[in-house]
Amino acid sequence: MSEPEFFKALADPTRRAVFERLADGEMNATDLRQGFDLSQPAMSQHLAVLRTAGLIAEQKHGRNVLYRINPDGVARIHQWLSRYNAFWPSRVDDLKQLLKEMDQ
Amino acid sequence: MSEPEFFKALADPTRRAVFERLADGEMNATDLRQGFDLSQPAMSQHLAVLRTAGLIAEQKHGRNVLYRINPDGVARIHQWLSRYNAFWPSRVDDLKQLLKEMDQ
DNA sequence: AAATCATATAAGTCTGTGCTTATGTATTTT
DNA sequence: AAAATACATAAGCACAGACTTATATGATTT
Numbered sequence: 604m605s606e607p608e609f610f611k612a613l614a615d616p617t618r619r620a621v622f623e624r625l626a627d628g629e630m631n632a633t634d635l636r637q638g639f640d641l642s643q644p645a646m647s648q649h650l651a652v653l654r655t656a657g658l659i660a661e662q663k664h665g666r667n668v669l670y671r672i673n674p675d676g677v678a679r680i681h682q683w684l685s686r687y688n689a690f691w692p693s694r695v696d697d698l699k700q701l702l703k704e705m706d707q
Numbered sequence: 708m709s710e711p712e713f714f715k716a717l718a719d720p721t722r723r724a725v726f727e728r729l730a731d732g733e734m735n736a737t738d739l740r741q742g743f744d745l746s747q748p749a750m751s752q753h754l755a756v757l758r759t760a761g762l763i764a765e766q767k768h769g770r771n772v773l774y775r776i777n778p779d780g781v782a783r784i785h786q787w788l789s790r791y792n793a794f795w796p797s798r799v800d801d802l803k804q805l806l807k808e809m810d811q
Numbered sequence: 812a813a814a815t816c817a818t819a820t821a822a823g824t825c826t827g828t829g830c831t832t833a834t835g836t837a838t839t840t841t
Numbered sequence: 842a843a844a845a846t847a848c849a850t851a852a853g854c855a856c857a858g859a860c861t862t863a864t865a866t867g868a869t870t871t
Binding site: 715719721745746748749752753769770771 | 828829830831832833837838839
Binding site: 606607610611613614616619623626672674677678680681684686687689690691 | 781
């Protein structure tokens with residue numbers, strides 16, 4: 604199995620915040636900067652790290668680039684974490700709860 | 708919500724390997740060093756980082772210290788990841804499969 | 812076509828972190 | 842009680858990474 608890069612990518616609080624913001628919907632780099640005290644290159648570099656780690660995907664729209672969460676990346680985190688399911692004591696209840704919520 | 712420290716802790720490949728080794732059962736620091744080209748203090752420091760992040764727990768046994776995975780830490784990763792369940796396309800099937808396996 | 816806009820890349824700085832050796836502190840063994 | 846063992850802590854070094862300013866590139870607007 605290849606080394607998971609997502610840990611390093613998400614170890615930075617700014618990148619976690621960017622990732623979380625993208626959970627609400629796709630956005631371009633300029634809009635993503637709102638609320639962050641960060642230069643444009645800094646954001647661009649963060650986005651490059653997240654993209655290289657396979658956590659976000661990009662789509663060009665003219666001179667804009669829309670960024671969105673890459674489901675494959677989330678799936679890869681889940682895959683890594685599944686190794687430790689035995690250490691998740693309340694996993695049965697939580698899973699049943701989750702399935703119930705999704706059935707509604 | 709407090710900042711998740713586990714990402715920084717698991718961003719280091721050595722610490723991930725230590726964590727993975729502990730998934731097979733509790734172990735002391737000396738045994739954990741087997742197979743790693745690492746000094747004793749380095750391992751001690753890695754274990755301190757994992758412990759501070761709440762990922763492992765320790766139990767003193769005389770002059771030995773047994774380390775084991777802290778289920779609370781695993782639960783916290785799951786909790787963080789649950790925010791992104793909507794981006795996990797195959798989650799329903801996987802969860803049902805997991806529940807089926809656990810019922811056996 | 813010139814100016815503006817959205818983004819990326821380059822280069823340099825500063826801080827964080829992972830490593831080392833040296834040493835400290837209990838605990839166990841002889 | 843002295844030696845050995847298991848581990849932690851301290852201090853220093855070297856490299857990685859997050860930031861900056863400056864500049865480049867391509868698309869849009871005027």
